[in-house]
Amino acid sequence: MTQSKLETRPAKSDVNWGPRGTTGISFAAALEFQDVECNVGNSHVLHKTSFETAPGEILCLLGESGSGKSTILRAAAGLQEIDDGRILINKRVMSAKGVTVPPDKRGIGLMFQDFALFPHLSILQNVEYGLKSLGREEARKQALHALKRVGLDRRADDYPSQLSGGQQQRLALARSIAPKPGLLLLDEPFSSLDARLRESVRAETLAVLRETQATCILVTHDPEEAMIFGDKVALLRDGQIAQIGTSDEIYNQPKDLDVARFFSPISEIPTIVHNGVATTPFGNVDAAGRADGTRVIVAMRPIGAVYIDTSGKGTPGRIVAKRDALGVDTLEVAVAGIDNTIRLRQPTNVNIRPGLDVNIAINPEHVLVFDAI
Numbered sequence: 001m002t003q004s005k006l007e008t009r010p011a012k013s014d015v016n017w018g019p020r021g022t023t024g025i026s027f028a029a030a031l032e033f034q035d036v037e038c039n040v041g042n043s044h045v046l047h048k049t050s051f052e053t054a055p056g057e058i059l060c061l062l063g064e065s066g067s068g069k070s071t072i073l074r075a076a077a078g079l080q081e082i083d084d085g086r087i088l089i090n091k092r093v094m095s096a097k098g099v100t101v102p103p104d105k106r107g108i109g110l111m112f113q114d115f116a117l118f119p120h121l122s123i124l125q126n127v128e129y130g131l132k133s134l135g136r137e138e139a140r141k142q143a144l145h146a147l148k149r150v151g152l153d154r155r156a157d158d159y160p161s162q163l164s165g166g167q168q169q170r171l172a173l174a175r176s177i178a179p180k181p182g183l184l185l186l187d188e189p190f191s192s193l194d195a196r197l198r199e200s201v202r203a204e205t206l207a208v209l210r211e212t213q214a215t216c217i218l219v220t221h222d223p224e225e226a227m228i229f230g231d232k233v234a235l236l237r238d239g240q241i242a243q244i245g246t247s248d249e250i251y252n253q254p255k256d257l258d259v260a261r262f263f264s265p266i267s268e269i270p271t272i273v274h275n276g277v278a279t280t281p282f283g284n285v286d287a288a289g290r291a292d293g294t295r296v297i298v299a300m301r302p303i304g305a306v307y308i309d310t311s312g313k314g315t316p317g318r319i320v321a322k323r324d325a326l327g328v329d330t331l332e333v334a335v336a337g338i339d340n341t342i343r344l345r346q347p348t349n350v351n352i353r354p355g356l357d358v359n360i361a362i363n364p365e366h367v368l369v370f371d372a373i
């Protein structure tokens with residue numbers, strides 16, 4: 001799991017974005033969901049959904065398929081009515097029961113997963129479309145400026161079908177930022193790009209979003225993407241915010257086991273608290289504040305919490321499986337007294353192979369303890 005922010009130097013595969021620092025600046029808007037209830041078809045999708053963003057913040061919405069991410073975005077955009085609660089932009093009510101301010105009156109920019117470009121309009125016309133209120137000359141100027149920032153100004157007279165997938169993504173981005181909205185809503189903007197292109201496009205898009213200074217809500221189902229992009233990450237579960245916080249908070253202090261599991265595989269050891277510690281075959285783990293006899297799950301991520309201790313100390317275990325990919329070994333280790341195998345990751349080592357006896361140790365600082373449900 002990458003914890004550091006993404007390197008933002010353009011990758012070779014996508015060097016023709018425009019110059020950094022030339023994106024138009026917006027007046028960032030604050031978005032607030034207050035106990036929003038929302039039905040879509042026969043599904044009750046949002047249940048008392050509440051969160052707020054500070055102006056200029058990038059919030060990533062993360063969650064399983066069907067958890068309601070796109071519904072939140074559509075409701076924020078005014079494309080989806082709500083059944084109760086309120087949605088406010090800059091403290092003004094935009095949605096409530098029976099009230100839906102239309103999308104074009106909300107000061108928002110939208111970018112969809114499939115980019116939703118107009119095939120019959122030229123690239124320039126696609127961007128000008130959202131700038132009609134400016135008058136012809138100013139709209140053209142602003143559209144060309146946005147196209148230049150994404151490196152497409154020389155393609156202004158071409159049509160979307162003449163662009164590659166990565167270029168279409170840039171056009172969609174230019175179209176959403178050109179009106180200088182205070183709030184940008186992006187629904188899985190990288191999911192249709194191939195993996196090779198995705199990293200460089202993500203880095204450039206992040207640079208553009210930062211330059212706009214707009215508030216951004218970005219939907220993704222990729223935890224790493226959310227952590228790279230988000231000033232804050234919100235994990236959605238069954239239409240409710242399970243946890244919201246910085247990447248560091250949500251990864252290192254997950255509220256419950258399900259939140260922890262979302263970000264990486266977890267090795268789980270059920271045990272009982274005695275004298276403020278949870279006992280495991282690897283030693284005691286701090287469980288201060290829990291009563292004697294409390295049943296807990298000691299949870300360990302494969303990197304950081306558990307490792308092969310080459311000093312010969314540690315708890316004996318045996319490698320039972322190994323997967324080697326991209327310079328990283330994923331190992332399953334059987335340890336006496338634990339029903340499940342312990343999973344750990346480390347740089348590839350050809351000497352580590354199934355059947356090998358090793359010693360396993362834990363780094364108590366990175367071990368998580370949850371109440372057993």
Ligand SMILES: Nc1ncnc2c1ncn2[C@@H]1O[C@H](COP(=O)(O)OP(=O)(O)OP(=O)(O)O)[C@@H](O)[C@H]1O
Nearest residue numbers: 040041042043045064065066067068069070071221
């Ligand atoms: N047009 C619709 N009619 C009926 N139910 C719908 C409709 N659109 C969405 N839903 C339901 O609403 C729920 C939430 O959908 P939503 O698209 O918000 O989830 P999501 O988290 O964005 O999912 P994904 O990651 O798959 O895009 C799902 O259970 C879905 O089946």
